[in-house]
Amino acid sequence: MPLLPLDLVGLILTGWSGLGLLGLVLPARLGRCLLFPLIAGLSALMAGAGLWALQGGAQTLVLPIGLPGMPFHLRLDVLSAFFLTLLGLAGSGISAYATGYFRHMAETQPGDFQRLILLYALFLASMGMVLVADDAYFFMVAWESMALSSYFLVTTDHEIPAIREAGFLYLLMAHLGAIALLLCFGLLQSGTGGDYAFATLRHHSLTSFWSSTAFILALIGFGAKAGLLPLHTWLPEAHPAAPSPVSALMSGIMLKMALYGLLRVLFDLLGQPLWWWGALLVGLGSLTALFGVLFAAVQSDIKRLLAWSSVENMGLILSGLGLTLLFHGAGQETVAALALAAVLYHALNHAFFKGLLFLGAGSVLHATAERNMAKLGGLIRVMPWVAGLSLVGALSLAGLPPFNGFVSEWLLLQAYLLRPDLPQPWLNMVLPLGAAVLALVGALAGFAMVKFYGIVFLGQARGLVLSEVQDIGVWERFGMGWMALGCVLLGLFPSSVILQLDTVTHALVGQGLGASAARHGWLWVTPVSANRASYSPLILFAVIGVSVGLTFLGVRRFFHGRWRRAPAWDCGYPFQTARMQDSADGFGQPIKQIFESFFGLSREIPSPFDSHPHYHSEVRDPLWALCYLPLVRGVARLVKWVGVLQQGRISTYLLFSFTTLMALLALVTGSRP
């Protein structure tokens, strides 16, 4: 029997779990050197399997495990294959990095490390299982083991109360989401009378009311995982709390599982979408993107900044998904394919650049034990590798050509601007606003990245002793280099990537982009037609390279050659220290001022006569006060009412059952004809 991609995927998933279990047995030091590279190798293999499966049709497999009468169904189609590729590609870089990153932990806390490696492997394996699950039961099992393993990974440093709180919030939101998903699958299954296999659900159609309810439930369930407004609150807490490779996994890959779930439910199981689903997703997604990037711009904790930026990127991705739904619903399949390609492309890109940046932030954190940007600075001189590779990630995130972030955001912008005639005229008028939001978000993301990179790596050290800081080791370099290479290649060869995405868009919306995008050769990407817009990163890259080179040569050639070294002008103030540099707070100040109404700002400004002046400013998420606190108060009030029932008197309790009995008896008597 020939080996099929699905068999390979199953073997890799088993291999991951087996390596995790092996990690419990092996001594920590050996486990680190042996298991993480093996996990990374299996990840690379997974990427290969995914790419292989992307070429072919769907395969199914029924495992003889599960509940009696409800075996686990596996299915590998092109959508799963794409996300498996993403998982494998990003997972291998992150795992290679983890080999080096956990060196210290494996030596000092071997017991903790053994648990960590088990959870790490299980986390990867459960994400893979989510992707190949073909019945609601197995899907939920995989989904929940993903949530639980990541919860325990988030709370690795559970001695710190703030991390425990973050973990609790994460667990709570994960469970809320899971309940919504359970209800959603229950709705999808209702009336089939059969099992929960996706194959059954696929051929079952609901009335528009019930399918809308299922859509809302799926949106809540997957949105809670993706960080969609207003269910995003756990994300900026939990992602920074985890060890950095885990943050990278969560931001880079786990968030995409939510996207996968939405795609699976919306395009595969639910049938024809209603127009307002797409509109709702576009609105919520754009709002999430704007909200996320604004908060990213004012953070001063490096990992929290990146986590907020993940909120932003998921917002962009989901708004693109909304566009796809809108166009798909209106029968405009070509544009739908364009938007969908942008969504998938951006998901892939985000996995790479956000993973890379989290790894970079992890290296900084590891080397300096400092996550507050106000205390960092000047690291480019002592950590050239981290600085160089992070620069690639930062430029990609900022959406600058020729890196990958630009391509997908540009494609998304094209999808917004093409805007075929939708049946709802007001949507035609509102959609360009989405394009404007996208542009604003892109600019603000650039701002956030300038802040991130400038404050952490450039300038002078703010209180750190730079000579004690060490650059990263070989494994970390390899891991970050892998991710950076991904960013560059994805940016330089967009038409090849789009060709690969073609099968997925064909499967979901029935149209591909590859034929038109690569119409003008592999060098140019032309989403719709050449006289609208086209982009060639290689040519752009060449132009940038050549002009920089020519300028350099020209300056060398024509410079008169008289050097003079002098201190930079100090504005006439000679006593300058590193603390006088622009700080993270100061850099974000304009954003704070302009968008003040978005933030829940609280500031303590010292009086001029204070001998020990203290400035403190805190930006809080206003949605806490708007959505969550009223909810908490409501629940507390309700609980108080229930507390009235609890008298502590047996007679009262007996009276309750007595009256219930009487009422039921009376009901029975009354209802009988």
Added chain:
Amino acid sequence: MSHWNPAPFAQQLLDLFASLLLLIAFAMLSQRRILTLIHLFAWQGLILTLSIADSAWLTHQPHLYYSAALTLIIKVLILPLLLHRLIRRLDVVWDVETLINIPTTMLVGIGLVVFSFNLALPISHFSSTILRNTLGIALASVLLSFMMMITRRKAVPQVIGFLALENGLFLAATSATYGMPMVVELGVALDVLVGMFIFGIFFFQIRETFDSLDIRHMEKLKEE
């Protein structure tokens, strides 16, 4: 007058036993002394036994004889004896007060009887057993025992109320369907017995903790 037919007599005897049960239920509701309460409980068990035996004879259902014997052994002999020993060792012969005064309780009890007769009337039309008239009485004695559990303040009368409630259920089961399957009856009998032991242990525990069997003290256990 050629042949004396025992059936109408036995039928009337059944009605008599049923009304005696109801009477005893009211007596228990109004009784303050624990010792008398136990005696009343024993009497109730005895009458229940007689009534089951009577219906067994009347309907020629041999398994009802076993039920009657079981009731006699457990509810007339063992449980009252246990309760006797219990209250002597706990030294609580008096039940001081009820939560609601007794006349009010009796009035509510009458209301309950009316309610349960009203409830049983349509049901007994469906039932084909000869005992169907007693269903209302059985329901009434269940509700009255429940009422007794609610109005008592001490733990021992509450337990007696619980046991009496079980008697009422037994009567209801017999009157509606000629008794439950033997396995169920055995199981219930065993439950009651075990329950009694557990209650006994609880009484001692409660008294040790609170120095009293007054369940008002348990209100402290509530979370503020």
